[in-house]
Amino acid sequence: MERTTLDLWVGAFVVAGIAALMVLALKVGNLSTYNMSETYQLQAYFTNVGGLKPTASVRSAGVLVGRVTEIMLDTERYEARVTMSVDKRYQFPRDTFANIQTAGLLGENYIGLSPGGDSEMLKNGEAFKKTQPAMILEDLIAKFIYNTSEKSK
DSSP, X not given: OHHHHHHHHHHHHHHHHHHHHHHHHHHHTTOOOOOOXXXXXXXXXXXXXXXXXXXXXXXXXXXXXXXXXXXXXXXXXXXXXXXXXXXXXXXXXTTOEEEEEESSSSOOEEEEEEOOOOSSBOOTTXXXXXXXXXXXXXXXXXXXXXXHHHHHO
16 A cells, blocks of 8 residues: 555656646747737838747837747848737837847847837737847957958058
8 A cells, every 4th residue: 555655656746847847848948828818910020030030029128028920031122021929918109119139148039129109009910110130149240350350451
C-alpha cells in the first residue's frame, strides 16, 4: 500500500514538473496566450523589419496592447507590411508613431507605439502614417567604421 502511494506522489510531481516546463517554454518563446477580449487590425509599413516575427508584442508605454499577426512584402511599395491585432480597449490617434524597438541590447524585437495628439482615432484596417524601421546593429557599426576612416584621411 505504501509503495502505491509513493508512486502516486512521484507521478503527480512529474506531471507538475512537465506542466511547469511547458508554461516556461511558452513564455520564453513568446507564444503564451494573450487573452484580448476583442481586437481590431492595424497596419504599418516599414523599410526594414529586422528580426521582427509574427506573435511579437505590440507595446505602448511598456504595456502589452496587442500582437503582430502577419508580416508580408507589399509588392507595390516594396516595403514590409506588418499587420497587428490591437485590443479594442486601447484606441490610438491617427498620428501615432509606430517603431520597431529591441528589448535590451540584443533582445527580441517588438513594435512600440507612441501616441500623438490627433483627436481622430485609428479605425480597423487603417495604417500608421509615421513609422521607423528597425535599427540594424551591423549597419550602425559599418557607418561608424566608415565615418571614422573618412575622418582619419
